[in-house]
Amino acid sequence: CVSKPPLSQQSVNTLAHQKLLHQIQHWQIEGRIAYLEGKEKHSANLTWQQKKNDLELDLRSFIGTSVLHLEQNSNGATLEMDGEQYQDSRAEFLLYNLTGWHIPVSALSAWIKGEIKGNETADFAKQGWLSSLNYAGWNATFSGYRNVNNVPLPHNIILSKQQKRVVIRINQWKIKQ
Amino acid sequence: ESAKQQLQSKLSALKSYSAVFAQTVIDAKGQVLQQATGKIRLLQPNKLFWEVDEPNENVLIADGISLWHVDPFVEQVVAMDQLAAVSNNPIVLLAQPDSKAWDEYSIAANESGDKFTVSTSSESSQIEQLVFVFDGKTLKALDIIDRQQQTTQLIFDDIKQGAPISTAIFKFSLPDGYTLDDQRNVAAGD
Numbered sequence: 001c002v003s004k005p006p007l008s009q010q011s012v013n014t015l016a017h018q019k020l021l022h023q024i025q026h027w028q029i030e031g032r033i034a035y036l037e038g039k040e041k042h043s044a045n046l047t048w049q050q051k052k053n054d055l056e057l058d059l060r061s062f063i064g065t066s067v068l069h070l071e072q073n074s075n076g077a078t079l080e081m082d083g084e085q086y087q088d089s090r091a092e093f094l095l096y097n098l099t100g101w102h103i104p105v106s107a108l109s110a111w112i113k114g115e116i117k118g119n120e121t122a123d124f125a126k127q128g129w130l131s132s133l134n135y136a137g138w139n140a141t142f143s144g145y146r147n148v149n150n151v152p153l154p155h156n157i158i159l160s161k162q163q164k165r166v167v168i169r170i171n172q173w174k175i176k177q
Numbered sequence: 178e179s180a181k182q183q184l185q186s187k188l189s190a191l192k193s194y195s196a197v198f199a200q201t202v203i204d205a206k207g208q209v210l211q212q213a214t215g216k217i218r219l220l221q222p223n224k225l226f227w228e229v230d231e232p233n234e235n236v237l238i239a240d241g242i243s244l245w246h247v248d249p250f251v252e253q254v255v256a257m258d259q260l261a262a263v264s265n266n267p268i269v270l271l272a273q274p275d276s277k278a279w280d281e282y283s284i285a286a287n288e289s290g291d292k293f294t295v296s297t298s299s300e301s302s303q304i305e306q307l308v309f310v311f312d313g314k315t316l317k318a319l320d321i322i323d324r325q326q327q328t329t330q331l332i333f334d335d336i337k338q339g340a341p342i343s344t345a346i347f348k349f350s351l352p353d354g355y356t357l358d359d360q361r362n363v364a365a366g367d
Contacts, residue, residue: 004232030211032233034251041251041356045202045233047210058210062235062248063227063268064202064321064329065303082303083324169250171232 004171008145008152011127018130020151021115026051026176029112031155033059035101036165042101046168050109051176055091057105070095072105102164104138112168114142114154127152137161148173180286181279184293188274190314193342194219196333200229205326217333223259224347225272238349239269243361245349254351255358268321270295270307282307314338 033046044059044067053074059067068081072091079086079094088094091105107117111133116122120135129152132141144155153173159166178186195218202211213233218226225239236247244262246255263269263278270278281302282295295307308320315336321329351357 032250036251039356041253041358043248043251043253045211058204060202060210060327061303062229062233062237062246064200064211064327065323066204066325066327069204069325080325083300167250169232 004155005146005148008127008147010147010150010152012129012152014124014128017128017152018115021110021113021153024113024151024175024177027113028174028176029170030172030174031168031170033169034165034167035103036167037100037102038163048112053109055105055109057091068095068099070105101166102161103166104136104159107135107138108157108159111140111142111159112154112157112170114145114152129154144170146173149175151175179284180293181282181284183286183290184284184295184309185274185279187293187309187311187314187316188271189221190338191219191271191274191316192221192339194271194316194336194338195340195342196316196336198331198333201330203328203330210327218342218346219272220342220344220347221272221274223269223273223276224344225269226346227268237268238347239272240347240349243349244269247349247352247355249352252352252355253358254349254355256361258361261362271319 028049030047032043034043045062047058049056055072057070061067068079070079070091071077076087076089077091077094079098081098086094086098095101095103095105110117114130116130116133120133122133123131125131129145130142138159138161140157140159142154142157145152146155155170157168197216200213200215201209204210213229215229223239223241227237229235234249238245239259242259244257244259259269281299282297285294291311293309296305303323304321305324306322309316310318315338317333319331
């Protein structure tokens with residue numbers, strides 16, 4: 001079974017680390033995702049593959065059956081769920097319209113690495129990596145940094161906005177370059 | 178004897194079933210999405226315990242009346258009526274070889290009679306096909322294919338069939354701190 005690398009003891013130069021993260025353009029994560037809003041709690045197993053701006057996101061039940069499959073590429077976004085297929089320009093809109101899950105998918109494709117895109121207000125841990133950020137009403141915290149291809153990457157990300165919370169626990173990072 | 182009768186007799190011969198499993202989830206394009214391990218305990222006529230290990234920890238308990246899905250990641254339990262849950266959770270059928278829910282499924286067997294493909298056409302079912310693989314009397318593997326052509330392969334090991342299983346494992350109690358999302362309409366007490 002997949003065993004996680006130990007927590008990273010290494011500290012980094014923030015700017016150099018951010019640059020390294022930005023160069024990771026082809027990656028895959030496997031783990032758990034939860035969406036919490038008020039009393040509602042949803043949870044699924046997650047696989048997210050990203051290659052530059054193209055993404056494939058799979059949510060599954062713990063038995064393995066597909067909950068939804070979301071893709072975004074240059075010609076738009078498609079979402080497959082319950083045997084139906086839906087199209088829209090942006091993955092966020094599709095996800096929200098069909099599940100009510102409000103997840104900032106495109107921002108998250110950088111944040112999930114612990115990378116800031118530039119206009120967030122960000123705090124960095126004493127080790128130099130990103131520990132939290134604020135942007136457009138979202139607050140995100142990053143922890144569980146472990147070395148993957150000797151780059152420290154976060155394995156626990158929590159996003160919150162008003163009553164909404166998105167909790168992502170990454171079991172495995174794969175860097176594909 | 179029809180394929181359905183053959184499968185139902187093989188499943189009812191299980192009486193009780195205990196095993197560990199290795200689970201591999203493969204998407205329609207053949208990419209491995211996830212691997213996990215876990216254990217299954219089954220006691221006919223209608224009791225099932227299904228646990229997936231860390232880091233995908235989840236537990237499913239069918240106590241004969243209700244189905245309890247325990248999800249430690251969000252500290253929540255979802256309760257459903259067992260019978261109602263069968264349509265999108267045919268794993269529960271494993272525990273109920275003589276339930277009439279089987280009528281919804283068409284069953285085909287291979288010549289050697291050790292591989293049974295159970296398919297449903299019902300739109301409501303998220304699962305399209307189950308493939309049971311036996312080695313003689315022993316249930317060795319189970320594939321679950323859903324409507325997005327995603328396949329979960331389960332390979333069983335340390336298999337004990339017919340051995341006594343304590344019913345305590347099928348008794349559900351709400352872990353403290355967990356919330357209960359009770360979706361049962363039959364408010365059956367324990």
